[in-house]
Amino acid sequence: MFSSSAAATFLVLGVISSAAWAVFRWRKAQHAALDPAVSRLYRDITPLRLDWKSKEQIQNAPLKGTYHLTMALQTCSFDEMIDMDKTYMDKVMLRRQILKSETRTATQANPVASNAVHELYEWMFGVYLPQRYPTMFSRLDEKGVLHNIALNEYIPLTPPLDPVECLTILGSHVDTDFLLLLPVADPKARPTRALPTPNPAFPYHLHAYVVCFPSGFDMKQKFGLPLAAIHRPVPGYAQKLEKSMDRFFTTLPFGKVVKRANWAIQQGPALFKPSGNHLATTLKPETMAPPKHEPTEQELKEWAEDAEKVVPEECMLRSERQTLHRLERSGALVFAFKTYLYPLPEVKAAGLGEDLADSAEGLWKGSVPAMAVYKRGVVWARKVVEYLRAP
Known part of the structure; x- marks a missing residue:
């Protein structure tokens, strides 16, 4: 017959054993290798022998008559993650200027993301770029470097210890912005x-992030925040997207890549736009923007004054080609985007004037009419639509 003390001892040992087994299983999962077929997806990148100097920008903007706030995701392959075209040289030179003059806005990294940053660096320079774009990048393994043929520069294949330095090098050679997210506070x-x-x-x-071409947001204010707080100014996000976005991010499997696109109208050709492309409503900073907004008299007055300054011929259609995937080793999520600018005269000449005019008017017609405020349609729409539809 066991004594009560012996029974208690066995109970404690049982609890400890269960806890130890749980920890063992968790650690095993942390280091578990992926299925070989999934792992190959990260390495079997299709070569594209591209003459980047003559490659035109793609038409990326998703122009639709009615604006609905949805994720609008499409499955794609790793091949589609990085797009190159004839703007590469000019944009990379601009990115370097921004990384130097706007360092804290353009790139930051928390210690928890150091492994993920190093992994992205190794994969992008050691695997993706030399395989996808062999006419632009070539591995020189005997020297431990990647040759950027387009710039005639050499990139160490071994990442620097400092994650911010890694991100700076990425931002200096790839015309794509990268944001790394982890389920850690x-x-x-x-x-x-x-x-x-x-x-x-x-x-x-x-x-962690390297973002040289922000569109209406200051990355310093987004750094360290969870998804919902990052999207706080987006009208209707809490009601329409928050739960589905959180669920999608947390369950995105290894080896899967998704893409989406957006569009905006901006005044002038600046790619570095930490402010000015969005209008915030008169809400407290901690409040999620609602799907509808009743403007104040002061807001109406300010919008009318700003509208008088709009010159459609100087406006640009701005679009981001966005992708999301999970890194193989760290499991961090990488949100990446490339920015395109199209002068409105070129949009009109390409026969897309009516499509863009319909999309502009559609901001008021969809499930989130406050998007017309957020995208500054209340300022530019009247003049821009008139211009696009004029003979």
Whole structure:
């Protein structure tokens, strides 16, 4: 007959054993190799022998008559993640200027994301670019470098220890902006592998980025925030997208890549636009923007004054080609986007004037009419639509 103390001892040992087994299984999952077929997706990149100097920009803007706030995601391959064209040289030179003059706005990294940043660096320079664009990038393994043929520069294949330096090099050679997210709130937490799960301990937070071409947002203010807080100014996000976005991010499987596109109208050709492309409503900073907005008299007055300054011929159609995928080793999510600018005279000459005019008017017709405020349609729409439809 066991004594009560012995029974208690066995109970404690049982609890400890169960906990130890749970920890063992968790650690095993953290280091588990992917299915070989999935792992190959990260390495079997289709070569594209591109003459980048003559490649025109793609027409990326999703012009639709009615604007509905949806994720609008499409599955794609890793081949489609990075797009190159004849604007590469000019944009990379501009990116370098921005990284030098706007360093804190253009790139930051928390310690928890260091492994993920190093992994992205190794994969982009060691695997993706030399395989996808062999006419632009060539591995010189004997020297431990990647030759950027377009710029005649050499990039170390081994990432620098400093994650910000890694991001700066990425931003200096790739005309794409990168944001890395992890399901961790503590910026100094020990890096662990993020696995797809419907029930993460925390929502995904932005822990590292290199963004040279922001469109109406200051990355310093987004750094370290969870998805919902990042999207706080977006009208209707809480009602229309928050739950589905959180669920999609947390469960995105390894080896899957999705893409989407957006559009905006901006005044002038600046690619670095940390402000000016969006209008914030008169809400408290911690309040999620609602789907509808009743403007104040002061807002109406300010919008009318700003509208008088709009010169359609100087406006640009701006569009981002966005992708999302999960890194193979760290499990961090990489949100990447390339920015395109199209002068409105060129849009009109290409026969897309009516489509863009319909899309502009559609901002008021969809499920989130406050989007007409957020996208500044209340300022530019009247003059721009008239211009696009004029003979």
